[in-house]
Structure formats: structure tokens, C-alpha cells
Amino acid sequence: MKVYLDSIGCRLNQSEIEKFAGQFRQAGHVIVDSAGEADVVVVNTCTVTSQAASDSRQKIRQAARAGDAEIVVTGCWSTLEPQAASMLPGVRRVVANPQKDALVSAVLNLPEAVFDLEPLAREPLPGLHMRTRAFLKVQDGCDNHCTFCITRIARGEGRSTPIQQIVAEVIAAQQGGVNEVVLSGVHLGSWGSDFDRPLHLSHLISAILKETDIPRLRLSSLEPWDLDETFFSLWENSRLCRHLHLPLQSGSAATLHRMARKTTPESFASLVQQARTVSVDMAITTDLIAGFPGETEAEFAESLHFVEQMEFAGGHVFTFSERPGTAAARLAGSVAHKVRKQRGAMLRDVLAHSTHQFQKRQLGCEVTVLWEATDSVGPQGWRLHGLTDHYLKVTAFAPRRLWNQFSRVQLIDLSDDGLLGILAGDGA
Numbered sequence: 001m002k003v004y005l006d007s008i009g010c011r012l013n014q015s016e017i018e019k020f021a022g023q024f025r026q027a028g029h030v031i032v033d034s035a036g037e038a039d040v041v042v043v044n045t046c047t048v049t050s051q052a053a054s055d056s057r058q059k060i061r062q063a064a065r066a067g068d069a070e071i072v073v074t075g076c077w078s079t080l081e082p083q084a085a086s087m088l089p090g091v092r093r094v095v096a097n098p099q100k101d102a103l104v105s106a107v108l109n110l111p112e113a114v115f116d117l118e119p120l121a122r123e124p125l126p127g128l129h130m131r132t133r134a135f136l137k138v139q140d141g142c143d144n145h146c147t148f149c150i151t152r153i154a155r156g157e158g159r160s161t162p163i164q165q166i167v168a169e170v171i172a173a174q175q176g177g178v179n180e181v182v183l184s185g186v187h188l189g190s191w192g193s194d195f196d197r198p199l200h201l202s203h204l205i206s207a208i209l210k211e212t213d214i215p216r217l218r219l220s221s222l223e224p225w226d227l228d229e230t231f232f233s234l235w236e237n238s239r240l241c242r243h244l245h246l247p248l249q250s251g252s253a254a255t256l257h258r259m260a261r262k263t264t265p266e267s268f269a270s271l272v273q274q275a276r277t278v279s280v281d282m283a284i285t286t287d288l289i290a291g292f293p294g295e296t297e298a299e300f301a302e303s304l305h306f307v308e309q310m311e312f313a314g315g316h317v318f319t320f321s322e323r324p325g326t327a328a329a330r331l332a333g334s335v336a337h338k339v340r341k342q343r344g345a346m347l348r349d350v351l352a353h354s355t356h357q358f359q360k361r362q363l364g365c366e367v368t369v370l371w372e373a374t375d376s377v378g379p380q381g382w383r384l385h386g387l388t389d390h391y392l393k394v395t396a397f398a399p400r401r402l403w404n405q406f407s408r409v410q411l412i413d414l415s416d417d418g419l420l421g422i423l424a425g426d427g428a
């Protein structure tokens with residue numbers, strides 16, 4: 001059987017479809033790179049914003065138009081709106097988040113235990129998802145109550161994967177050819193807090209670095225209140241990527257309070273300072289929400305100024321959208337849609353400027369790049385696209401296709417799509 005897997009939204013969704021791919025492959029099926037060639041299409045949906053929910057429906061309709069595959073829908077949007085999902089064309093099955101781990105065995109009508117025996121090797125997915133990084137879900141759900149967040153409602157309570165299972169999955173990923181593992185979770189920083197004998201995420205990171213040889217370990221999004229000073233000593237090991245994604249959401253104390261975020265601009269700034277003490281060029285990226293209910297001109301100005309000061313290496317700006325069922329959807333002081341968009345554009349401009357400055361500071365440096373994508377440029381060789389451990393995009397040319405290999409690269413110029421480099425020495 002041919003299976004096409006598609007995903008909207010966060011890295012956790014990506015991690016889940018990679019796991020589905022491993023299970024379908026283990027059962028003898030083939031992963032294809034378009035819905036048109038597939039017998040079964042699985043769409044892992046998202047509902048974090050109204051746009052993400054709309055994109056999820058669009059993906060399902062596109063899959064239905066592409067052929068006559070049986071469509072299986074899962075993820076946060078279809079968990080909250082199962083009726084709407086089941087009525088879309090081609091949809092035969094809707095699998096809610098709590099049953100997601102058993103999706104492949106349900107589709108194949110196999111006992112769930114079939115996939116429990118040992119960790120499955122991970123291979124990059126074909127087509128759009130042909131990445132060299134493996135996204136590993138180590139935690140799901142969240143016990144916080146950020147007022148804008150629909151994800152915690154769709155994902156349920158926080159729960160963590162045991163340490164030895166994760167270490168075994170990292171080893172399996174590496175045996176499958178993976179050189180970089182990204183630890184993912186809805187609330188990754190809470191990993192281990194639900195165990196009978198609670199652990200901290202730093203225990204997990206230390207164990208992976210000690211018990212595996214994975215060349216690069218990256219952390220996905222971490223809530224700022226989950227980290228303390230001791231956490232930063234982990235970066236003594238250079239296999240841990242010097243990249244932290246810390247969602248700020250707003251740089252105004254009053255807005256953060258209405259969001260029920262457990263942080264303040266002062267504590268966030270102190271964290272950023274600690275991170276930069278450990279590694280002066282630590283890449284810190286963030287998420288921001290523009291036009292949260294009650295955000296006054298003064299609060300927005302305070303937030304914009306704070307974002308400028310943080311000198312982020314990149315980030316995402318979300319224009320606030322009311323998600324039914326969240327506390328924020330019921331808050332007074334709705335900001336006009338036009339104003340939300342204007343504020344979003346201003347935040348994006350500030351982030352674009354600081355990203356550019358961060359990239360500029362790297363010019364002239366020699367860095368290690370893991371090549372993720374390659375295009376042939378004829379007899380001259382290959383155009384390579386990859387990432388540094390700072391999560392900087394680099395493009396270079398080489399006579400050989402160095403896909404999924406590391407190269408030392410001298411950064412020489414900036415383009416609209418990141419940094420341009422030349423291979424240093426023999427490049428390997």
C-alpha cells in the first residue's frame with residue numbers, strides 16, 4: 001500500500017508523522033511524496049490559529065481532489081471538531097489525539113503491540129518533508145493555562161516519555177542515518193515532572209549526550225519559566241545546538257499577565273542574559289502575538305521596545321485570533337483587526353532587522369553545516385542548503401552531493417534566503 005503523510009503546524013506534528021512513517025514502513029508499506037499516488041493519506045491537523053485550522057481543512061480538500069485515497073485525519077483541529085472533519089470529502093476516519101499513538105495499527109487493522117517491541121529506525125520522508133533532522137516527541141500535553149492557548153485543550157494533560165525509551169529512539173534514529181535529533185513536546189520544559197520520582201529536562205539531555213553519539217541535539221520550544229541557571233551548564237557539551245526558542249508572546253508585563261504567562265519582561269531578559277553568558281552568540285528565537293485583547297497603544301509600544309532590546313535571532317509573529325473555548329476569546333477589549341495586522345507588521349519588521357543583524361555578525365566565521373537539501377547545477381556540481389547549530393540557513397556550492405553530511409563552511413555573504421558560504425578545506 002502507498003501512504004502519503006502530511007502535517008500542519010508544530011514540530012510535534014512533524015515528529016508524529018515521522019513515527020507513523022516508521023510504523024507504516026515496518027509493516028511493509030511505502031511512503032510516497034504526493035497524495036495523488038497514495039492509497040491512504042494521513043493529515044495531522046493544527047488549530048493553534050484560525051488560519052491553521054483553515055489550512056488543515058484546505059490540506060484535506062487538496063488530498064481529496066488529488067485522487068481517491070482513503071483519508072485519515074488526526075491532530076488538534078480534528079480532535080476539537082470531529083464532526084466537521086468527518087464531513088470533508090474523502091475522509092474515512094478521524095482519530096482523536098488520545099488515540100493517535102495507535103493510528104497506524106488502527107488503519108492497518110493490526111494489534112497495537114506490533115509496534116511496541118523496539119524503537120523503529122527513522123528515515124527522512126520523501127517530498128516536502130525530506131529533512132535530515134528527526135523530530136522526536138518526548139512529551140505531550142500541558143498543565144499550564146495560557147489564556148490564548150487552544151493546544152492545551154486539544155492535547156490534554158502533560159505526560160512524558162521515559163528516559164530509556166527516548167535514549168533508545170535516539171540510537172535507532174542514528175542507526176537510520178540521522179545526524180540531528182530535535183526534542184519536541186507541547187510543553188517540553190515540563191518533561192519528567194509527571195513521573196513518580198520527578199525529573200527535569202536537564203536529566204534527559206544529559207542522558208542523551210552521555211549514552212548516545214548523536215552528533216547534534218536540538219531543543220524545540222521551551223517556556224522561559226522552565227529554565228534556571230544550572231540548565232545552561234548543559235551547553236558545555238558542544239553537541240547541544242546553541243539555539244534556544246523561547247516564546248515571549250509579549251514584552252508588556254500587563255499583557256503577559258492577561259495571557260496568564262508565568263514570566264515577566266524582567267525575568268525573560270535575565271534568562272536571555274544568562275544564555276548569552278554561556279555562549280555569547282547563542283541564537284535566541286521567539287514567538288509573539290500581536291493584538292491580544294486589551295493590548296493598549298502603550299502596552300504595544302512597551303512590547304515593541306522590549307522586542308528590539310532582546311535582539312532576537314529570528315521568530316514568528318502571530319496575529320491574535322479568537323479560538324473558541326479559550327479564556328482569551330471571552331476577554332474584553334478586543335483589538336480591531338486592522339490594528340492587529342499593523343502591530344503584527346511592526347513586530348515582524350523589528351524581528352527581521354534583528355535577524356539580519358545576527359546573521360551579519362556571523363560573516364567571516366567558519367561554521368559547521370549539516371546539509372539538508374541539494375539541487376544539481378549540472379556539470380559544476382551541487383547547490384547545498386543546510387543549517388548551522390545556531391539554526392542559520394546556509395547555501396554553498398560543492399562538486400559532490402553532500403546531503404546529510406557535515407561540512408566546515410566559511411560564511412562570506414548574506415542573501416534574502418540566509419547566508420552564503422564556501423566550503424573550507426576539503427569541506428568535510
Ligand code: SF4
Nearest residue numbers: 142144145146149152
Ligand atoms: S505553556 Fe501555555 S502556550 Fe504552551 S502549550 Fe501550555 S498552555 Fe499552551
